[in-house]
Amino acid sequence: MCATLASAPTWRDAWFQKDGMIYLNAAGQAPMPRVALEAVQASLEWKKFPWLLTDQMEIDLPTRVRSSLAEIIGADPQDIALTTGTSAGLAALATGMEWKPGDEILTAHREFPVQYTTWRPMEKREGVKLRLIAARGRWITAEDFIEALTSRVRLISASMVRFDDGSMLDAEKLAKACRAQGCVLALDVSQCCGAIPMEVRQLGADFVTGSGYKWLLGPYGCGFFWATKELLSRWRPVPFYWQGIDGLKNYDGLIHEDPKPASGARSFDTSETASHFNLSGWDASLNFLREAGVETVAAHNRELMNRLFRSLPKDRCEWTSPPEADRRGPYGCFVGRSLEQTSAMYEHMKKEGLRASLREGNIRISTHLYNSEAEIDKLVRVISE
Secondary structure: OOOOHHHHHHHHHHOOOOOOOEEOEOOOOOOOOHHHHHHHHHHHHHHHOHHHOOHHHHHHHHHHHHHHHHHHHOOOHHHEEEEOOHHHHHHHHHHHOOOOOOOEEEEEOOOOOHHHHHHHHHHHHHOOEEEEEOOOOOOOOHHHHHHHOOOOEEEEEEEOEOOOOOEEOOHHHHHHHHHHHOOEEEEEOOOOEOOEOOOHHHHOOOEEEEEOOOOOOOOOOOEEEEEOHHHHHOOOOOOOOHHHEOOOOOOOOOOOOOOOEOOOOHHHOOOOOOOHHHHHHHHHHHHHHHHHOHHHHHHHHHHHHHHHHHHOOOOOEEEOOOOOHHHEOOOEEEEEOOHHHHHHHHHHHHHOOEEOEEEOOEEEEEOOOOOOHHHHHHHHHHHHO
């Protein structure tokens, strides 16, 4: 069920609150709701008394998480792999794709480091070339990538929402151009999945990867990727997780000396997928998110960001995210009139109990259902001092 914005303040009680602290950094790492922490505590009993954990419980846990993710992103559960985060997803794509010397990969200038730590090593390993695309305007756009498309481009790898300024890529437009050119589109959705409604089939990307500890409210060290069936069918053979063996249904028949990967993405799960401490908490968080509704989260954040945008002291600050909600992700960024003023403003916020993040010279404000209009108003008062 989806709550209305009017009832959203009641969701605050779903989290532990700390007096004097206003947390504004869901884009860095979101706090887990109470129900998820209770699930983690319960899972500790499984290591304290291992006989409480049955084989079937171990098998069912990742299945539930996969199903919840599928509902949230509008996907088939079979096409989702459970990983430790965005990096693991991109690494699977890098090793799974078939490359030829001279193939080109496009990503953007000033992207999150995972784009470079994944693709730079592939230049020496596979003889491909990584090209960095600069924004022609203030923010990177689909048109910037489309302009750079050539017959050599095999892959575009980009963030759907940028970590440094909150700008959102027109994924559908870029995906259409990629299909026409015959190249793969891979999207990092870490900074929007769980915070804005998402249908991966509608996005049109071939590959979507994300972390689970931001807007998806899970523990650090969980994530996922989704891939089209057509893309997975073209991946070259790679090592895969033993619990992803085709035909493996329980632990009574583990001898498979010529194993074949199960259909879909499950065989690409990160090893030891059913990490009980992580997946138990994430399972509960995803159920909570489904109950609250991603639409509720999106509407609440949009109202708070609009309030911040309207209230920023224009003589002291400049908004550095797109002002239009449809071009911006679930958060917003601003700066002072100089780098020194921005740094001083950020330090003053910390002293006043406002915990945001400083990214590439921008103060990034990322809220969730536990935040309120009164907290945004306090933020404005503090940066106005």
